[in-house]
Amino acid sequence: MRSYSHFDITGLHYFSVVAEERSFSRASARLRIAQPAISRKIKALEQDLGVQLFARHTRGVDLTEAGESLLGNAYTLFRQIEQLRDHTTISGETPRGVVAIGVMPTPGEYIVPRLIEEARRLYPEVRFRVVEGYSGALHRMLVNQEINIAIVHAPEPHPDIVVYDLLVDYLCLVGRAGSLSKPTYNFEEAAAFPLILPEAPNLLRLRIDHIAQLRDTRLNVELICNGFWLTKSLLRAGAGYTMVTFGSVVGELEQGHFDVAAIRNPDVPWPLGIAMRNDQQRRLSLVVIKDLIETIVTELRSKRIWQQLPDAIKE
Numbered sequence: 001m002r003s004y005s006h007f008d009i010t011g012l013h014y015f016s017v018v019a020e021e022r023s024f025s026r027a028s029a030r031l032r033i034a035q036p037a038i039s040r041k042i043k044a045l046e047q048d049l050g051v052q053l054f055a056r057h058t059r060g061v062d063l064t065e066a067g068e069s070l071l072g073n074a075y076t077l078f079r080q081i082e083q084l085r086d087h088t089t090i091s092g093e094t095p096r097g098v099v100a101i102g103v104m105p106t107p108g109e110y111i112v113p114r115l116i117e118e119a120r121r122l123y124p125e126v127r128f129r130v131v132e133g134y135s136g137a138l139h140r141m142l143v144n145q146e147i148n149i150a151i152v153h154a155p156e157p158h159p160d161i162v163v164y165d166l167l168v169d170y171l172c173l174v175g176r177a178g179s180l181s182k183p184t185y186n187f188e189e190a191a192a193f194p195l196i197l198p199e200a201p202n203l204l205r206l207r208i209d210h211i212a213q214l215r216d217t218r219l220n221v222e223l224i225c226n227g228f229w230l231t232k233s234l235l236r237a238g239a240g241y242t243m244v245t246f247g248s249v250v251g252e253l254e255q256g257h258f259d260v261a262a263i264r265n266p267d268v269p270w271p272l273g274i275a276m277r278n279d280q281q282r283r284l285s286l287v288v289i290k291d292l293i294e295t296i297v298t299e300l301r302s303k304r305i306w307q308q309l310p311d312a313i314k315e
Contacts, residue, residue: 008048009081011041012074015053018042019071023060079146095285096125102138102150103130105228106248107272111151114296119289126285135203142275148286150275151293153245154203162281163273164290166297169245171208171268173261176238180259187215190263193241194222196231204270208243211268245270 018027018038028035046053053067063071079100103112112130119126131141135152142150143158155163173180173190191212197219198205212219222240225231231242232249236257243263252258274293280286 008041008045011045012077014038014041015045015067016071016074016078018054018061019063019067021060022062026060094125095123095288097285098127098129099149099285099289100129100131100147101289102133102141102147102152104134104138104151104153105132106251107151108132109251110300111293111296114299115289115292118292118296122292123285123288126289136201139275142277145277148276148280148283149289149293151272152275153270153272154207155273155275160278161275162278163275164294166272166274166294167301169247169270169272171204171243171263171270172246172249173241173263174235174244174249175241175259176235177256177259179238179241180261182261184262184264186265187211187263187268188217190241190243190261191217191219193220195220196223196225196234196240196242197221198226198228198231199224202226204244207268207270211266247272 014027014031014033017031018024021027021030024035024038028038031038042053049066049070051066051070052064053070054061055064101112101115108130116128119128129147131138131147133141135150135155138147138150138152139155139158139161141147142161151166153169155161173185173193175193197208200206200209208219211217223234225234228244228248232252234240235242236252246260246262249258249260253260274290276286276290
């Protein structure tokens, strides 16, 4: 078997930074390493692997096909090194190591700052890597062991994943302030508004499409937008309406930017939970972070962050 004792992990790290920055000079500034030293590491890596990793041009560099392949494998190796270090230090009674947490935009906006603040105070040896994404993508990353914990809506059942319920949100119709005349609409009425929705396989879009199919209702989708923050900007500009969970827009509602109406007949619950891998449930750093997330969400609910639902769907 070929020996890899000479393989340079530092050079691989330099390569990943150059690939992310698409520039040797920007990588040099980020790493605080002289550019010639980085260039020597990359050249040695290319010679060792027998491939060209970058295509150079006047504006910087682009990855070759071999470089793209190496970058994906490098990220996998970096995660495995993190896991190796964490598993080596898992014994004992002090939570420590890197916790990779995936969050959706709006829950993350409320939860993550409080989580980092409290974890630094209570568990100073725990470090975080935070990934933002939507439920489907975060679920796949969790299955593939790219993250340790995910805060997601309605995750699909999976034999390797366990889910702890946090709360139940509801689907609402949302438009610019002053644009909705009623506190509730049935699904058919909401579907007739000029809608701005993401495209499948967004999980919420799949759920909306499923309800429309069951009720033989046509969705009046006038604009496809896969970016949630851009969708909010379009709503503020009066470009249309959308269907989202109440918690996704509670901040804008408080600020007076949006009108929000409950969608009734049917009510559309949308649970929020913490998802983890079964084989990591006993890892101390993950246990304490999961407990901390649950505590934070309970506090947010007590402050009515997620309980300011329209009266028609309050329990």
